[in-house]
């Protein structure tokens with residue numbers, strides 16, 4: 001089947017989509033947007049987080065057809081700004097695999113709450129796993145971006 | 148595999164009647180995991196996210212009617228005051244990403260004994276509204292679950308909504324997991340103390356083949372609580388309530404915990420939620 005949606009502000013079309021396929025697969029394999037990472041395909045790691053109609057979701061858990069006509073923003077579509085800068089200067093990026101998902105999640109947190117407390121940050125990032133950083137630097141990055 | 152995209156409730160019911168073997172998909176947080184891991188290959192998916200009616204809630208007389216497609220995030224934000232027990236449970240589901248998308252309808256559809264929405268719905272005496280082209284029926288939450296991951300939902304039916312009378316009293320929910328977020332319950336417990344109706348409601352999760360109510364515990368506590376003066380609950384009453392709650396469960400040993408631990412944990416949750424709820428009403 002064919003799926004049409006807006007991705008990062010552009011109208012995009014994907015063809016030959018298998019109906020059980022995830023939005024993540026369409027983004028990475030059909031549309032050449034590898035920013036969203038595929039790690040667990042079961043909603044556990046958050047590395048595939050994208051905005052769907054303005055709400056952060058795991059793109060591995062969205063059926064491609066559910067994105068028809070919707071608005072998707074991936075990490076590639078986020079303007080480079082204080083979130084990404086804070087990740088770099090706090091050293092919150094090691095292998096970088098979790099970073100795109102975290103950047104989307106933090107972007108959303110700060111859009112809703114520009115003075116998050118530590119518990120707010122922990123709750124907001126509970127769905128994003130990082131194998132490398134031990135999270136302390138990630139927490140530092142969020143505190144830095146919030147300032 | 149077909150992908151059906153009804154845009155109205157009537158179209159959705161017609162699609163389910165025409166393709167009873169098709170799998171409805173709402174938030175997809177259960178369905179997509181099964182598809183991604185090749186655990187399920189249904190002949191068709193019916194996308195319910197375009198059916199606006201499923202995402203609506205409102206009052207109907209003294210009842211709240213909440214569409215099956217309202218995600219947890221909106222339950223927390225929009226219904227936290229009216230349904231505090233369900234909102235507390237919703238806050239423990241998965242992560243923000245999961246709560247943004249997952250729905251109570253999908254939780255009911257999966258009918259897992261560990262579904263976090265189930266204990267508060269049971270405790271509140273909610274009814275589940277099921278619909279098909281044949282008509283609509285209401286099933287008390289207590290009768291909805293018939294076995295692990297099995298419910299009374301017929302092959303041509305969809306879950307339309309749940310209905311509940313908001314409580315004039317206190318509601319609590321507590322869940323045991325191996326961490327504070329993103330975990331499936333080892334066991335869970337919901338409590339409703341309805342001061343006006345002098346009714347106690349309970350819901351037990353993850354400690355029997357289905358979510359269930361502890362009816363003997365409810366009756367015991369309703370008779371023992373001093374609804375008039377709201378005097379503190381005697382220690383012996385709290386202990387007996389906790390014992391009756393644990394006795395209602397039939398847990399198993401599994402990777403998440405032993406049966407003995409679950410029983411013990413349930414009695415602790417029962418006592419704690421009683422203290423919190425009664426304290427909140429005094």
Ligand SMILES: Cc1cc2nc3c(=O)[nH]c(=O)nc-3n(C[C@H](O)[C@H](O)[C@H](O)COP(=O)(O)OP(=O)(O)OC[C@H]3O[C@@H](n4cnc5c(N)ncnc54)[C@H](O)[C@@H]3O)c2cc1C
Nearest residue numbers: 043173174175176177178240241250253254256262263306
């Ligand atoms: C990482 C992760 C963490 C999770 N954590 C929790 C947790 O802490 N607690 C918890 O309870 N659950 C948890 N879940 C499970 C899941 O999120 C919930 O069960 C959720 O409520 C499912 O809702 P959904 O809308 O995504 O359902 P879907 O996946 O869309 O559907 C689930 C089932 O319900 C059926 N269905 C959906 N809507 C209807 C309808 N209107 N009528 C008839 N059938 C319908 C579907 O056919 C399917 O069988 C988790 C899942 C993931 C991936």
Ligand code: FES
Nearest residue numbers: 041043046048060
């Ligand atoms: S790949 Fe989607 S959450 Fe892990």
Ligand code: FES
Nearest residue numbers: 094095130131132
């Ligand atoms: S930096 Fe490697 S997974 Fe987070």
